Amino acid sequence: MPEGPSIVILREALSPFKGKTVVEASGYAGIDYTRLSGRRITAIKSWGKHLLICFSGFYVRVHLMMFGSYFINERKRAGNPTLRLSFARDEVNFHTCNVKLFEGSPDDTYDWSADIMSDEWSAAGTKKKIKALKKNTSVCDLLLDQTIFSGSGNIIKNEVLFRTCIHPKSLSGSLPDKQLNALIKETRNYSFDFLKWKKAHVLAKNWQIYTKKECPRCQIPTEVAYLGKGMRITYFCNNCQQLYAS
DNA sequence: GATAATGTTAGCAT
DNA sequence: AATGCTAACATTAT
Numbered sequence: 001m002p003e004g005p006s007i008v009i010l011r012e013a014l015s016p017f018k019g020k021t022v023v024e025a026s027g028y029a030g031i032d033y034t035r036l037s038g039r040r041i042t043a044i045k046s047w048g049k050h051l052l053i054c055f056s057g058f059y060v061r062v063h064l065m066m067f068g069s070y071f072i073n074e075r076k077r078a079g080n081p082t083l084r085l086s087f088a089r090d091e092v093n094f095h096t097c098n099v100k101l102f103e104g105s106p107d108d109t110y111d112w113s114a115d116i117m118s119d120e121w122s123a124a125g126t127k128k129k130i131k132a133l134k135k136n137t138s139v140c141d142l143l144l145d146q147t148i149f150s151g152s153g154n155i156i157k158n159e160v161l162f163r164t165c166i167h168p169k170s171l172s173g174s175l176p177d178k179q180l181n182a183l184i185k186e187t188r189n190y191s192f193d194f195l196k197w198k199k200a201h202v203l204a205k206n207w208q209i210y211t212k213k214e215c216p217r218c219q220i221p222t223e224v225a226y227l228g229k230g231m232r233i234t235y236f237c238n239n240c241q242q243l244y245a246s
Numbered sequence: 247g248a249t250a251a252t253g254t255t256a257g258c259a260t
Numbered sequence: 261a262a263t264g265c266t267a268a269c270a271t272t273a274t
Contacts, residue, residue: 003252049253066253067271079271096270098254146254153252203252210252229264233251 002064004048004117004151005195010064011046013072014053018044020087027083029099031060036085046117047110048150053085054106061100068097114150116191126184135173139183140228142172149187154232155210156194160187161236162209167243168227168234174244209235 002010018041025036035058043054051062062068062083069076071093081093102109113122114129129148143149143157152160161168164182166175175183197203208216215222215237227234 006252063254064252065270066251067269068253069271098269144253155252230253232253 002049002068003153003156003191003194004046004115005191005198007046007049007051007064007151008117008195009198010051010070011044014044014051014092017041017085017087017090017092020090022085023088024086025084026086027081027094027099029082031083031099031101035101036060045106047106047112047115048117048146049153050110052106052110058101058103059106061098061102062094063098064094065096065098069095071095111147111150114147116149116151116156116188117195121188123181123184123188127180130172130180130184133172135171137172138168138228139166139170139172139175140168140232140234141230143183143187144228144230144232151191152187155207156187156191157232158210158235159194159208160190161234161241163190165241167238167241167245168225168236170242170244174246176244179242179244209237211235215240 021038021040022036025033027033039055041053042056045052045054049063053060053062073090075093076095079095081095082097083094083099085092112118112120113125115121126148130142139161140157143152143160144154160183164179164186166179166183194203197206209222212222212235218237218239220237220239222235223238225234226232
């Protein structure tokens with residue numbers, strides 16, 4: 001389900017629970033659920049694909065992975081939740097996700113400037129991190145690297161490379177400054193389009209290259225390949241996406 | 247019913 | 261020591 005923008009939607013949906021006290025927590029994540037009982041939620045935050053439910057002195061990280069789902073004041077038909085938070089009048093259920101409790105505050109460990117959806121996101125900081133990478137890092141891996149583009153996923157990768165006319169087999173160290181800047185800027189920009197379209201339930205309708213059989217610019221058939229370390233599916237146009245890999 | 251898909255990481259191997 | 265690869269996990273639509 002989730003790339004960064006989808007987690008922003010989740011964070012916003014849970015924002016009314018800030019200040020509320022957890023009456024009981026349960027599930028099969030294996031965390032110490034008793035820690036949450038009677039504790040007040042101090043903040044609902046997110047970092048990339050991580051949802052952070054914050055309490056005084058600790059926080060719970062929820063990662064929806066590939067198939068995670070959540071239900072607010074309703075329950076999934078089948079299956080037990082990984083995490084259930086029961087409040088006086090409400091209930092939140094998370095299914096099929098990775099849940100972990102951390103001591104301290106998210107500020108201790110998270111680099112907010114890496115989060116493509118954050119107010120603190122930094123283009124300059126992102127560029128600096130990319131420059132520090134090996135020059136032969138593929139742009140496919142780059143756009144899925146959560147320490148650099150926290151929240152970017154496979155859809156964002158595909159659409160951003162198409163929008164910036166960069167061939168997915170390009171290497172980070174071979175990108176001219178102009179293209180590198182465009183890549184960084186467009187990753188954030190598209191992510192906010194993603195958020196807007198996801199909220200309006202028209203995300204897939206606005207895909208230009210992802211899952212497409214034909215390039216919307218050239219009308220020639222798109223290429224499909226499994227690229228990068230993770231061999232993730234990649235759609236691109238061989239004609240209008242320029243290869244930088246000298 | 248098989249397949250593949252918006253993801254990550256522990257653990258082993260090099 | 262650092263890097264790389266694989267298996268594992270879990271759900272749902274096609």
